Amino acid sequence: CENTKPTGPIDTTMCDYETVESVNGELFTNIHELVKMPFFKYFQVDLYRDCPFWDDYGSCNNPGCAITTVDESEVPLKWRASALSKVDALVENRHELPGCYYRDSDFCWLDDNTEGDYYDLTLVPERFTGYSGPEAHRIWRTIYEENCFGLSEFSLMDGKAPAPVTLPDTMTDVLREDGADSDQCLEKRVYYKVISGLHASISTHICAEYLNQTTGEWGSNLQCFVNRIASHPERLQYIYFNTVLLLRAVARLGPYLSAYDYCSSGTHQDDSETKEKLLNVIHLAQQAGKFDEGALFRGENANVLKEEFKIHFRNVTRIMDCVGCDKCRLWGKIQTTGIATALKVLFELDEKTLDPHTNANLLQRAEVVALINTLHRFSESLEAVNEFRRIWADLSATE
Ligand code: FAD
Numbered sequence: 001c002e003n004t005k006p007t008g009p010i011d012t013t014m015c016d017y018e019t020v021e022s023v024n025g026e027l028f029t030n031i032h033e034l035v036k037m038p039f040f041k042y043f044q045v046d047l048y049r050d051c052p053f054w055d056d057y058g059s060c061n062n063p064g065c066a067i068t069t070v071d072e073s074e075v076p077l078k079w080r081a082s083a084l085s086k087v088d089a090l091v092e093n094r095h096e097l098p099g100c101y102y103r104d105s106d107f108c109w110l111d112d113n114t115e116g117d118y119y120d121l122t123l124v125p126e127r128f129t130g131y132s133g134p135e136a137h138r139i140w141r142t143i144y145e146e147n148c149f150g151l152s153e154f155s156l157m158d159g160k161a162p163a164p165v166t167l168p169d170t171m172t173d174v175l176r177e178d179g180a181d182s183d184q185c186l187e188k189r190v191y192y193k194v195i196s197g198l199h200a201s202i203s204t205h206i207c208a209e210y211l212n213q214t215t216g217e218w219g220s221n222l223q224c225f226v227n228r229i230a231s232h233p234e235r236l237q238y239i240y241f242n243t244v245l246l247l248r249a250v251a252r253l254g255p256y257l258s259a260y261d262y263c264s265s266g267t268h269q270d271d272s273e274t275k276e277k278l279l280n281v282i283h284l285a286q287q288a289g290k291f292d293e294g295a296l297f298r299g300e301n302a303n304v305l306k307e308e309f310k311i312h313f314r315n316v317t318r319i320m321d322c323v324g325c326d327k328c329r330l331w332g333k334i335q336t337t338g339i340a341t342a343l344k345v346l347f348e349l350d351e352k353t354l355d356p357h358t359n360a361n362l363l364q365r366a367e368v369v370a371l372i373n374t375l376h377r378f379s380e381s382l383e384a385v386n387e388f389r390r391i392w393a394d395l396s397a398t399e
Contacts, residue, residue: 027379030280037273040372043121045334046100065327066327067119069119072118106314107341109314110364110366121334121373128209130211131323139322143319185299194241194339196238203224220384222388239381240382243382244289252345253282257368278372297309313340335370337366341367
């Protein structure tokens with residue numbers, strides 16, 4: 001830490017990779033339990049809205065892409081659409097399209113809770129589905145190109161797997177290289193890191209739960225991880241970057257989340273159990289969420305840059321409607337909503353707005369659920385990275 005130049009959040013968060021590492025085991029244990037609670041496990045979303053960008057978005061016929069819904073009667077009454085739409089009616093400054101809307105402060109399009117099915121997220125692991133090829137590539141390319149700050153590393157996308165190199169096993173290796181162009185301004189680099197980090201986290205899940213199509217067995221695929229992540233150390237760095245960003249948002253939301261009503265089936269028992277687990281997560285987020293949001297959006301063109309950033313990220317949330325695999329689309333929507341919620345908390349809401357007593361309806365339930373489930377996914381990716389390090393070390397020892 002002493003050797004890095006404190007020139008902004010990227011450098012300052014670099015100092016905190018070790019802190020994230022040191023808390024992640026405990027964080028994962030707690031958040032893994034938290035997301036099983038009724039409040040956090042049911043998510044309502046319309047997965048079948050039209051893709052606004054092109055017609056032929058295809059579909060994944062692989063059974064791995066399929067997903068099952070849960071009946072509304074399983075969802076605690078309080079969180080059903082009919083009850084939620086009453087709360088939504090209070091939302092001001094809405095910009096609407098059929099089925100979705102955003103408010104001026106939002107970084108994403110949100111569902112308006114009038115349509116869409118319920119999913120039990122604990123039954124839908126993010127893992128290999130078989131969705132791949134030109135259609136999946138087109139989505140990623142469009143997302144990177146949405147970055148019209150002019151920073152695109154998609155030239156990397158030559159269709160060839162990078163040559164396997166060593167798996168980074170120390171944080172020094174992970175920090176050795178920063179893929180985003182250092183000539184770009186901070187905000188543009190942050191945009192790229194957020195997207196690349198999300199892509200890397202999804203890839204880590206795919207490699208950690210990979211289907212061997214010859215044997216039909218599920219398991220870790222080290223070569224997949226080496227090709228997609230370890231041979232590009234900056235991608236692993238961006239997983240940490242997103243984790244710190246999400247942790248900082250949860251830390252800032254501490255008082256708001258602590259006062260939130262989680263009463264899921266009408267019993268205080270549920271509410272207190274959920275709160276107890278959540279308080280542990282908030283406590284860890286306060287230790288490790290060292291992201292300096294104050295260093296962003298403060299220069300000459302701060303407001304213009306922030307509006308641009310929002311427009312791009314909102315488009316990313318809409319591109320998710322073009323993903324041709326139901327399961328991937330579900331997690332794509334949840335995670336882009338979760339990151340967008342974190343960005344809103346960090347860059348749009350001041351301490352006064354975050355006060356739960358004056359602003360109890362500040363966040364929609366879907367935003368809170370998406371934020372926590374997204375942090376869970378990133379924490380799980382870091383656990384998987386450790387597992388890959390262990391597999392690599394065992395292999396190296398036997399050679
Ligand atoms: P891709 O991951 O498709 O990447 C395309 C190109 O982008 C690469 O060739 C490389 O040049 C570049 N690239 C790769 N990673 C990064 C990075 N981190 N940063 C910068 N550039 C990068 N598949 C599943 O099996 N399960 C899922 O749950 C799943 N969810 C998905 C969710 C979304 C939103 C999308 C768009 C796709 C999802 N997919 C999922 C598909 C998956 O992401 C890959 O597209 C697929 O596995 C094919 O991988 P690939 O090796 O061809 O490269």
